[in-house]
Amino acid sequence: MKSRFLTAGILSAALGLFAQAAAAQTEFLNVSYDPTRELYQQVNAAFTKQWEANGGRKLQINASHGGSGSQARSVIDGLEADVVTLALEYDVDAIAQKGLINKDWVKRLPDNSSPYTSTIVFLVRKGNPKAIKDWGDLVKPGVAIITPNPKTSGGARWNYLAAWGYALKQPGGNEQKAKDFVAALFKNVPVLDSGARGSTTTFVQRGLGDVLLSWENEAYLAIKELGPDKFEIVTPPLSILAEPSVAVVDKVVDKKKTRDIADAYLKFLYAPEGQEIAAKNYYRPRDAKVAEKYKDNFKKIELLTIDGDFGGWTAAQKKHFDDGGVFDQIYVAK
Amino acid sequence: MPAEFDSFTSGNVETRRRRLLTEPPVVRTTLLTLGIGFLVLFIGLPLVTVFTEALRKGWDAYLSALHEPAAFAAIELTLTVAAISVPLNMVFGVIAAWCITKFEFRGKSFLITLIDLPFSVSPVISGLVFVLMFGLQGWFGHWLSDNNIKIIFATPGIVLATIFVTFPFVARELIPLMQQQGTEEEEAAVILGANGWQTFWRVTLPNIKWALLYGVLLCNARAMGEFGAVSVVSGHIRGKTNTMPLHTEILYNEYNFVAAFAVASLLALLALVTLVAKSILEWKLKQAHALHAKSIANAES
Amino acid sequence: MTFSLFKSNPGSRRSVIPGFGITLGLTITWLSLIVLIPLAGLFLKSATLSFDQIVAILTSPRTLSALRVSFGISLGAAAINAVFGVIVAWILVRYDFPFKRVADAFVDIPFALPTAVAGIALTSLYAPNGWIGSLLEPLGIKVAFTPLGILVALVFIGLPFVVRTVQPVIEDMDKELEEAATALGATRRQIIWRVILPVIFPSIATGFALAFARAVGEYGSVIFIAGNLPLVSEIAPLLIVIRLNEFAYAQATTIAAAMLVISFVLLFIINLLQRWSARYAR
Numbered sequence: 001m002k003s004r005f006l007t008a009g010i011l012s013a014a015l016g017l018f019a020q021a022a023a024a025q026t027e028f029l030n031v032s033y034d035p036t037r038e039l040y041q042q043v044n045a046a047f048t049k050q051w052e053a054n055g056g057r058k059l060q061i062n063a064s065h066g067g068s069g070s071q072a073r074s075v076i077d078g079l080e081a082d083v084v085t086l087a088l089e090y091d092v093d094a095i096a097q098k099g100l101i102n103k104d105w106v107k108r109l110p111d112n113s114s115p116y117t118s119t120i121v122f123l124v125r126k127g128n129p130k131a132i133k134d135w136g137d138l139v140k141p142g143v144a145i146i147t148p149n150p151k152t153s154g155g156a157r158w159n160y161l162a163a164w165g166y167a168l169k170q171p172g173g174n175e176q177k178a179k180d181f182v183a184a185l186f187k188n189v190p191v192l193d194s195g196a197r198g199s200t201t202t203f204v205q206r207g208l209g210d211v212l213l214s215w216e217n218e219a220y221l222a223i224k225e226l227g228p229d230k231f232e233i234v235t236p237p238l239s240i241l242a243e244p245s246v247a248v249v250d251k252v253v254d255k256k257k258t259r260d261i262a263d264a265y266l267k268f269l270y271a272p273e274g275q276e277i278a279a280k281n282y283y284r285p286r287d288a289k290v291a292e293k294y295k296d297n298f299k300k301i302e303l304l305t306i307d308g309d310f311g312g313w314t315a316a317q318k319k320h321f322d323d324g325g326v327f328d329q330i331y332v333a334k
Numbered sequence: 335m336p337a338e339f340d341s342f343t344s345g346n347v348e349t350r351r352r353r354l355l356t357e358p359p360v361v362r363t364t365l366l367t368l369g370i371g372f373l374v375l376f377i378g379l380p381l382v383t384v385f386t387e388a389l390r391k392g393w394d395a396y397l398s399a400l401h402e403p404a405a406f407a408a409i410e411l412t413l414t415v416a417a418i419s420v421p422l423n424m425v426f427g428v429i430a431a432w433c434i435t436k437f438e439f440r441g442k443s444f445l446i447t448l449i450d451l452p453f454s455v456s457p458v459i460s461g462l463v464f465v466l467m468f469g470l471q472g473w474f475g476h477w478l479s480d481n482n483i484k485i486i487f488a489t490p491g492i493v494l495a496t497i498f499v500t501f502p503f504v505a506r507e508l509i510p511l512m513q514q515q516g517t518e519e520e521e522a523a524v525i526l527g528a529n530g531w532q533t534f535w536r537v538t539l540p541n542i543k544w545a546l547l548y549g550v551l552l553c554n555a556r557a558m559g560e561f562g563a564v565s566v567v568s569g570h571i572r573g574k575t576n577t578m579p580l581h582t583e584i585l586y587n588e589y590n591f592v593a594a595f596a597v598a599s600l601l602a603l604l605a606l607v608t609l610v611a612k613s614i615l616e617w618k619l620k621q622a623h624a625l626h627a628k629s630i631a632n633a634e635s
Numbered sequence: 636m637t638f639s640l641f642k643s644n645p646g647s648r649r650s651v652i653p654g655f656g657i658t659l660g661l662t663i664t665w666l667s668l669i670v671l672i673p674l675a676g677l678f679l680k681s682a683t684l685s686f687d688q689i690v691a692i693l694t695s696p697r698t699l700s701a702l703r704v705s706f707g708i709s710l711g712a713a714a715i716n717a718v719f720g721v722i723v724a725w726i727l728v729r730y731d732f733p734f735k736r737v738a739d740a741f742v743d744i745p746f747a748l749p750t751a752v753a754g755i756a757l758t759s760l761y762a763p764n765g766w767i768g769s770l771l772e773p774l775g776i777k778v779a780f781t782p783l784g785i786l787v788a789l790v791f792i793g794l795p796f797v798v799r800t801v802q803p804v805i806e807d808m809d810k811e812l813e814e815a816a817t818a819l820g821a822t823r824r825q826i827i828w829r830v831i832l833p834v835i836f837p838s839i840a841t842g843f844a845l846a847f848a849r850a851v852g853e854y855g856s857v858i859f860i861a862g863n864l865p866l867v868s869e870i871a872p873l874l875i876v877i878r879l880n881e882f883a884y885a886q887a888t889t890i891a892a893a894m895l896v897i898s899f900v901l902l903f904i905i906n907l908l909q910r911w912s913a914r915y916a917r
Contacts, residue, residue: 029571037588064571065584069880076882078470078479079487079569094882098471149863152880191780191862194877197587205591206762208780225589255479323883328697331865357823362730369726370738372719376791377744379766380756387759426665433658445662447902452670454898456852457750458872459891462879463673466680466888473676498669520652530653552746559749561855562872579749579855586755598752605747609740 025060028261031081033068033154033244034197035218039281040085046277047268051261059261067195068154075100075249082253082262085246085269087154089113089306090313092245100251114243115269116283119303120155120162122234123203123212123219130210134236135166138211139184146209147189148199150320150327155196155242157321159213162240164320165304169238183330204231215242216298220282241303384602388595399593400600407573408581408597414489415577416557419496424550427504431542432534434505435512436520446509452501460498461566464491487569492577495563500553507549508542515541544619548612555608559601674895681889692889697865698874702893705871708782709850712789713797717843720797721835727798728805742798745791750855757788758860780862785870788856793846800842804835837911844905848898 032040044061051059064071064079068087075081076098084101086092089112095101106113124132130143138145148156160182167173167181191208193199196218203212204226211234214222219233246266253259268274275287279294291298310316320326357365389396399405430449434442452460466472468485478485485491519541523533539546561579568575576584578597585594681689692698726732727739745753761768761778768779778784808831816826854872862868869877871894878887 034587062571062574064569065587066570067880069882070876073880073882074487074569076469076471077465077486078468078475080484100470149865149877151877189864192864194858194863194873195587201586201589202780206758206779207764208762222589255482321881323881323886328865331697365722366726366730366732368719369723370732373723373738373741375767376787376794377741379760380753380791381741381744381748383756383759383766384752387756426662429658429665430662432654433662436652437655437659439655439659443906445666447899447906448666448670449662450902451674451899454848454852454902455674456854456872456875456891456894456898458854458875459677459852459895462875462887462891463677466676466884467673471884494669498673501669517652524651524653533652534654555747559747559752561749561751565855566876579751582749582755583751594755598749598755601749601752605744608747609743612743613736613740 026057026258026261028059028061028258028265029064029079029081030061030083030085030265031064031071031075031079032085033071033087034065034195035155035215035221036085036244037063037065038221039217039278039283042277042281043269043274046273047265050268050273051264056261056264067148067152069152080252080256081249082256082258083246083248083265085244087242087244088157088313089243089245090157090317091154092247093313095249096247100249101247102250105247106245108248109246109266110270111286112243113245113247114286115246115266115274116244116278116285118216118242118244118283119235119239119301120158120213120242121216121219121239122236123200123214123222123231124210124234126230126232128232128234132211132234135163135238136170138163139181139188143188143211144190144209145185145188145211145213146191146193146199146203147213148196149192149194152194153196153199154244155215155218156199156213157316158215158240158242160320160327161306161310161316162238162304165240165309166236166238168309169304179326179330182326186330216284217282220297235299235301238302238304241305243306381602384595384598387591388599390595391592395592396596396599399590399596402593404573404576405581405593405597408576408578409600411489411492411574411576412558412578415493415496416554418493419500419557420550420554422497423500423553424504424546426501427506427508427549427553428542428546430505431508431512432538434509436517449505450502452498453506457499457560457562458566460563461495464494464498464567486567487571487575489575491567492564492575495567496557496560499560499563500557503553503556504546504549507545507552511542511545512538541622544615544622548615548619551608551611551615555605558604677888677895678892681885681892684885684889688885689889692886693893697869698871698890700866701869701871701874701890704782704785704867704869705851705894706897708785708870709789709793709847709853712786712793712850713843713847715786715790716793716797716846717839720794720842720846721801721839723794724798724801724805728802742795744795745793746795750792750853751859753791754788754856754859757784757791757856761787761860779860780868782861782868784860784862785857785868788860789850789853792853792856793850796845796849797839797842800838800845801835804838808834837908841905841908844901844908848901848905851901852894852898 030040030044040063044063048059048061064074064081066074068091072084072086072091072094075084075095084092084095089106092101092105096103096105102108109115122132124130130137130140132138132143137143147159150156150160163182163185164178167178168175170177191199191202193202196215199212200214200218200222203209204222212219216235223231223233246269248259248262248266253262269278270286272287272290275285275290279285279290279297282297284298285291285294304310306313306316318325434446465486467474468478468491469475470479485494519537520533523537528536559579560577561583564577565580565583568577568580570576570580570584572584578601582594582597582601585597684692723742727735727742758779759765761771761784763769763772763777763779765779771778776783778787812830813826816830821829852872854870854876857870858873861870861873863873871890875887875890878890
């Protein structure tokens with residue numbers, strides 16, 4: 001008897017919750033990848049303030065974070081994102097292919113629709129006991145490397161391509177040597193987490209590995225949050241220009257009538273205020289002035305580009321990361 | 335003298351007999367050490383870890399970690415999902431158990447196997463099937479999107495996945511008991527003129543109420559704690575579609591370990607409360623059982 | 636939790652109890668809506684591939700290895716649980732020790748503790764800098780981020796199944812049987828092998844199979860502690876998730892369907908085992 005009343009009570013409470021959820025606020029969803037949590041927490045707060053100060057509708061910005069590929073899949077499967085801010089062009093392309101985003105999205109915003117960039121650096125333990133200075137040091141015997149799985153993590157694909165590019169650029173470098181190099185590198189990997197955050201936790205919190213291949217911003221954040229006295233960053237002389245992509249999800253904003261917010265939101269990322277927030281979170285800003293201000297944070301190094309050195313994301317994805325691609329081959333060969 | 339001698343030998347026989355009925359002390363100690371050590375190692379320590387990690391920075395950090403809108407939202411969502419899925423599975427479990435134990439029909443064991451199926455399906459698959467149905471690329475995806483009905487990446491999807499995962503729990507608990515109890519009492523009630531509903535309410539329910547509650551408890555614990563299936567259909571929107579287990583993972587990924595383990599500790603507390611409630615129920619169940627057996631014995635004599 | 640589900644109901648006379656049609660109808664409707672139709676969708680999706688493609692997916696080294704890891708380690712975990720589960724059940728029924736009731740209740744923790752929480756807690760414990768991991772490290776034993784870690788997680792989640800199926804059988808076991816055997820001059824060892832084990836064996840087998848079935852599909856607790864290395868410590872459910880994230884839906888569903896078929900067969904075997912044990916007990 002009692003349990004019946006209890007059930008009724010719980011049910012009515014649940015119904016009350018639903019009613020409550022339907023408040024009069026415009027909900028706005030940014031679906032992003034793993035290491036951008038702190039960045040977008042600040043961006044969302046700043047943008048909401050600016051938007052509402054300019055007489056915009058009352059805004060509730062929600063954020064969803066996860067591996068870039070799995071986030072893209074969620075959007076494809078119907079997660080109603082107004083904007084996506086993912087780790088790489090390929091993942092946004094995958095959404096565009098399903099017709100949710102216009103095919104020309106890369107050209108709609110400046111700099112390949114990539115308001116901030118980053119690169120891949122090495123996070124090592126304090127004092128750099130294994131003396132890791134460059135990519136070549138990674139394949140030495142006894143060096144344990146932590147990186148996420150390129151199959152599931154956008155960041156890890158940048159890691160992999162940077163290593164590949166390094167091997168190609170060596171004297172006498174060719175495809176076969178590059179393949180051997182990444183194969184040797186992944187032989188030194190004891191754990192493949194599915195996302196960048198998982199790898200950082202493994203390296204920092206679990207104490208596994210000698211070096212973490214990481215986004216530059218993620219490495220800085222890890223040091224800031226988890227121990228400046230325990231780790232240091234090694235920036236290799238050559239790395240890759242990582243361009244995280246942003247796009248308005250056309251199908252969704254048309255349906256939700258939020259295109260004005262979405263456009264303003266992405267523009268905000270390019271504006272000085274947004275650029276400043278990005279730089280503070282250790283993303284390399286595009287804006288020259290902001291870049292100048294924060295230039296001490298970002299070492300100038302030679303950067304490979306995905307379009308210049310790898311023939312664009314579609315080609316790189318097909319060759320390296322698709323089923324049966326080079327990455328699968330180096331694992332099967334073992 | 336002879337009497338004393340007698341009692342002496344019989345005492346000796348008694349100890350010999352008792353010794354033979356149990357293991358030698360060495361074996362006993364070994365088994366106890368192994369068994370308890372195993373429990374401590376595999377169950378005690380992980381549980382302790384959750385609480386020590388949560389309290390690593392003291393009570394204040396612990397409480398403030400929980401006193402946070404996103405944590406509240408996660409708790410709210412988890413309670414909502416459980417409040418919908420558990421009663422539904424409870425009603426279904428009773429119906430299914432009634433159907434299976436009170437009647438004889440063909441294909442019964444096949445039906446039971448089907449009811450049991452979600453139990454051995456990987457949670458990932460449990461979530462995936464709903465994405466395949468209701469996702470934008472799925473069968474009903476476009477229709478749902480056109481009519482602005484959200485299932486996946488919203489509460490209904492999480493509820494569906496949870497119902498799927500906890501599907502067998504109540505029925506699984508009731509079927510063996512109801513089978514054991516047989517159908518005589520219900521038959522008697524019907525012959526005496528009770529209708530189906532009265533029979534269930536007055537005869538069957540009192541007999542199964544403790545087992546039913548027990549099933550509901552386990553169902554609830556699983557519903558609140560499900561991770562894999564819910565993770566596939568949730569969309570991970572902070573403060574909106576994160577249940578407590580998902581929120582734990584997110585906090586963990588934000589390097590907010592104290593908060594992650596704080597939310598986890600709530601779930602662990604829930605598990606402990608469930609177990610205490612379960613122990614009480616089990617005791618009641620045994621009592622009811624004994625009473626039932628006694629009343630049957632009385633009726634027969 | 637008792638798992639003796641499939642006891643056959645003796646006698647099949649017509650029932651006078653009303654409600655057969657409606658309860659069966661409701662059962663099948665609800666079952667279809669929640670379980671059968673969604674699962675059918677899974678098979679339909681993988682049926683968009685040709686037979687050759689399906690074979691190619693299932694026999695690729697990655698898939699085979701993932702299935703081998705999942706089923707192999709689950710088998711190992713279930714075996715460990717079968718041994719220690721029986722010991723735990725035995726001491727809980729036959730011996731007295733302090734905090735026995737607490738220990739008894741703790742057996743159910745893996746049922747009630749969310750798998751993700753279990754995964755994180757186990758990883759903290761067994762990582763090289765964790766309480767247990769740091770003890771094992773000097774011995775050269777690595778648990779977290781190796782297949783051994785998967786084994787630990789699967790032992791954790793499978794433990795209650797063996798204990799809870801064996802425990803009631805030991806409780807019900809007639810001590811008279813043992814007494815009679817003793818009176819006939821049997822030694823304790825003979826009694827254990829000839830009297831006790833045969834009685835509890837079917838329930839051990841059932842518990843083993845249940846723990847195994849549960850372990851095969853486990854995801855939440857494993858991904859934290861496994862190294863997730865392809866061909867080494869990548870479990871089948873993780874491979875499904877990876878394939879999904881590569882937008883390879885048909886591949887994902889094919890592996891899922893294969894696992895589903897195997898699970899169904901397993902459950903059917905459990906079903907048979909339980910009938911057998913019910914008959915044996917009589």
